[in-house]
Amino acid sequence: MTTDMPPILQIDNLYKSFDNATILKGVSLRLHQGEIKVLIGPSGSGKSTLLQCINCLTYPDEGEILLDGRVVDRTSKISLCRLRQEVGMIFQDFNLFDHLTALNNITIPLRKVKKIGRREAEKRARLELEQVGLADKTELYPAQLSGGQKQRVAMARALAMDPKALLLDEPTSALDPELIGEVIAVIKNLAARGMTMLMATHQISLIATLANEILFMEQGSIVEQGHPSVLLAPGSNSKSQGFCDRLNELSDGKR
Amino acid sequence: MPSSISTVIDALPYLMSGFFNTAAIVLAAMFFGLLLGVNIAVGLVYGNRILRFFLGLYVWFFRGVPVLVLLFLFYFGLFPYLNLPFNALVSVSLVLGMTTGAYQANIFKGAILALPHGQFNAASALGMSHFQTIRTIILPQALRLSVPAWSNEYSIILKDSALAFVIGAPEIMARTQFVASRTYQHLPLYIVAGLLYFLLTWLGVAALRYFEQRVQIPGYSHHGLQ
Amino acid sequence: MIRICFLLLSIVLFTTNQASAADKLLNGIDANFPPFAFIDKTGQPSGFDVEAMNWIAEDMGVEVSHQPIEWDGIITSLLTKKIDIIASGMSITAQRAKQVNFTLPYWIIKNVFVVKKDSPLTVDTLLKGKKVIGVQQGTSEAKWLKEQITAQHFNYELKYYNSSPLAVEDLLNGRIDAAAMNDAPAMDAAGKKAVQVLGSIGMPQEDFGYAVRKEDSELLDRVNTSLKKLMASPHWEVLKNKYELNK
Numbered sequence: 001m002t003t004d005m006p007p008i009l010q011i012d013n014l015y016k017s018f019d020n021a022t023i024l025k026g027v028s029l030r031l032h033q034g035e036i037k038v039l040i041g042p043s044g045s046g047k048s049t050l051l052q053c054i055n056c057l058t059y060p061d062e063g064e065i066l067l068d069g070r071v072v073d074r075t076s077k078i079s080l081c082r083l084r085q086e087v088g089m090i091f092q093d094f095n096l097f098d099h100l101t102a103l104n105n106i107t108i109p110l111r112k113v114k115k116i117g118r119r120e121a122e123k124r125a126r127l128e129l130e131q132v133g134l135a136d137k138t139e140l141y142p143a144q145l146s147g148g149q150k151q152r153v154a155m156a157r158a159l160a161m162d163p164k165a166l167l168l169d170e171p172t173s174a175l176d177p178e179l180i181g182e183v184i185a186v187i188k189n190l191a192a193r194g195m196t197m198l199m200a201t202h203q204i205s206l207i208a209t210l211a212n213e214i215l216f217m218e219q220g221s222i223v224e225q226g227h228p229s230v231l232l233a234p235g236s237n238s239k240s241q242g243f244c245d246r247l248n249e250l251s252d253g254k255r
Numbered sequence: 256m257p258s259s260i261s262t263v264i265d266a267l268p269y270l271m272s273g274f275f276n277t278a279a280i281v282l283a284a285m286f287f288g289l290l291l292g293v294n295i296a297v298g299l300v301y302g303n304r305i306l307r308f309f310l311g312l313y314v315w316f317f318r319g320v321p322v323l324v325l326l327f328l329f330y331f332g333l334f335p336y337l338n339l340p341f342n343a344l345v346s347v348s349l350v351l352g353m354t355t356g357a358y359q360a361n362i363f364k365g366a367i368l369a370l371p372h373g374q375f376n377a378a379s380a381l382g383m384s385h386f387q388t389i390r391t392i393i394l395p396q397a398l399r400l401s402v403p404a405w406s407n408e409y410s411i412i413l414k415d416s417a418l419a420f421v422i423g424a425p426e427i428m429a430r431t432q433f434v435a436s437r438t439y440q441h442l443p444l445y446i447v448a449g450l451l452y453f454l455l456t457w458l459g460v461a462a463l464r465y466f467e468q469r470v471q472i473p474g475y476s477h478h479g480l481q
Numbered sequence: 482m483i484r485i486c487f488l489l490l491s492i493v494l495f496t497t498n499q500a501s502a503a504d505k506l507l508n509g510i511d512a513n514f515p516p517f518a519f520i521d522k523t524g525q526p527s528g529f530d531v532e533a534m535n536w537i538a539e540d541m542g543v544e545v546s547h548q549p550i551e552w553d554g555i556i557t558s559l560l561t562k563k564i565d566i567i568a569s570g571m572s573i574t575a576q577r578a579k580q581v582n583f584t585l586p587y588w589i590i591k592n593v594f595v596v597k598k599d600s601p602l603t604v605d606t607l608l609k610g611k612k613v614i615g616v617q618q619g620t621s622e623a624k625w626l627k628e629q630i631t632a633q634h635f636n637y638e639l640k641y642y643n644s645s646p647l648a649v650e651d652l653l654n655g656r657i658d659a660a661a662m663n664d665a666p667a668m669d670a671a672g673k674k675a676v677q678v679l680g681s682i683g684m685p686q687e688d689f690g691y692a693v694r695k696e697d698s699e700l701l702d703r704v705n706t707s708l709k710k711l712m713a714s715p716h717w718e719v720l721k722n723k724y725e726l727n728k
Contacts, residue, residue: 143473
């Protein structure tokens with residue numbers, strides 16, 4: 001880890017409440033280039049809220065977000081726009097633009113945000129779709145795609161913006177089991193290419209094999225963090241271990 | 256009664272020009288209302304509290320006051336007071352436009368709110384500005400959802416346009432009355448007037464249905480939200 | 482798309498017509514008032530007052546056009562400058578003279594009852610026999626009839642209509658017992674439908690005059706001059722014959 005460079009993302013002491021319920025209680029973390037950190041924990045622990053606060057889809061009540069060592073000014077539209085271009089997001093429900101083809105889902109943000117011309121945007125869009133294995137689906141609409149295909153288009157869309165880091169909010173949770181594999185393959189591919197990621201997930205394979213660090217959240221705080229080889233080692237008795245065991249039981253039960 | 260039929264046939268060209276005037280009024284009003292309605296809806300959904308208050312007032316006023324009263328209010332009252340030389344045709348179009356704008360605002364607002372919130376989030380997460388998101392992501396979808404309700408609004412405005420005769424606009428109703436006053440053949444003439452309105456309704460609704468099919472998003476079920 | 486809309490809107494707005502350019506006169510008419518003002522078979526305004534006004538305008542050296550307006554709002558239209566003159570069978574009354582100026586009178590008008598052709602009704606029965614009488618809204622006869630209910634202890638019920646032809650229609654439908662209106666349109670109706678003129682309603686006769694805004698004194702003078710000429714000319718008889726006003 002190159003520690004003399006500032007982390008791509010630094011989150012300091014984030015607090016967030018909704019209607020008198022405190023969802024995030026002073027969460028801090030750092031994400032350096034090339035790192036893959038995985039957030040796990042029971043539902044309601046604040047994982048989604050944390051991710052949404054990082055790119056300011058939801059505004060934190062307190063705390064700072066630093067991009068490349070510089071504090072993000074939440075009141076400045078330019079600042080926010082830059083943050084969102086550098087940090088992409090993948091949603092649990094895909095959130096593709098339903099009225100646009102797969103191709104245009106990617107070209108529209110490119111043209112509007114990066115101000116790229118139409119031809120160039122289309123070229124880039126085709127490239128990204130090819131990379132996720134959907135080269136032949138460019139003219140299809142989201143309603144005509146399977147869940148796994150939709151998520152892959154969403155990833156292509158996020159990647160086309162050349163982000164420095166990706167936030168993934170339970171990318172496979174809304175998918176049928178047989179479709180999870182194709183999305184995991186794309187994520188693993190990204191990891192191999194060195195993409196920096198902060199991911200909330202229940203998928204054991206991602207937790208165990210990809211994570212550089214596991215962050216276990218409970219009731220709005222990170223209560224445990226460490227390398228999977230440590231936390232998930234047999235006999236470690238960590239909270240993460242306990243959680244993953246329960247996940248394993250559930251997925252075994254499904255088969 | 257042959258005399259009534261010949262009366263009607265003789266009067267047809269005159270009534271038909273009233274037909275085209277009515278069509279012009281309705282088209283002008285609907286498009287003006289569309290412009291107003293979309294902007295007001297966006298303001299109502301995304302605007303700040305002050306904006307929402309004033310827009311809400313507008314909607315409440317134009318939905319609450321009968322069109323007939325509005326016609327008199329504007330044609331005999333406000334327009335002369337503000338020295339605006341609008342003739343009857345223009346006045347009707349404007350008043351109906353403002354009225355349908357209020358109703359359309361509610362239609363579009365409902366459609367915008369019916370969209371999954373994730374659409375807006377995804378656009379923001381990609382770095383798109385509010386304005387870009389509303390124009391390229393939200394409105395195209397909301398407008399498609401609104402076509403059936405808009406079609407309904409069209410037939411309502413068409414019927415309301417008949418009120419224009421009270422301020423002397425040369426549309427179907429006024430013209431039918433003039434011929435009836437001269438010839439006293441009320442029954443056959445008003446039947447024809449009714450048919451002309453029916454024809455306009457049918458044409459408009461058919462055109463909108465065709466439009467709805469053409470802009471339909473492939474694969475989307477009817478009013479389908481996943 | 483938005484640009485097209487703005488274009489459309491501005492086209493619509495700019496084809497508005499202004500009332501009174503210096504040499505153009507806009508005459509407001511009640512187009513449901515044959516034989517004084519109505520729309521003819523070809524869709525053009527026509528009638529005794531329309532043609533008289535055409536002659537007067539030519540004499541004055543100005544253009545005239547005729548605009549159908551709801552009778553009830555015709556004075557308001559004049560006052561708000563949507564029209565410049567009212568030449569459409571308007572009775573000169575003291576109340577109206579408070580708001581507008583009238584030309585010299587050009588026609589004497591009596592108000593009559595119209596009943597179904599074979600009706601046994603008499604004027605007396607209509608006035609005192611608890612009947613229903615239809616009349617055009619905003620007319621001097623409507624006002625008179627209303628006042629007489631208390632003044633002369635009459636007991637008819639009044640029903641108001643947008644135009645006298647509509648009252649005649651409802652008479653034929655049996656909804657009213659008689660329609661009250663000016664004698665000329667009454668004769669017109671009697672010639673076209675199964676109705677007859679019963680006789681005067683008892684109202685003192687009135688005069689027709691053209692109406693202009695109070696501040697248009699020059700216009701009033703010019704119209705009066707030309708009107709005098711018209712009434713002294715043979716064309717006046719021609720018009721009277723054409724519209725069968727000599728009966």
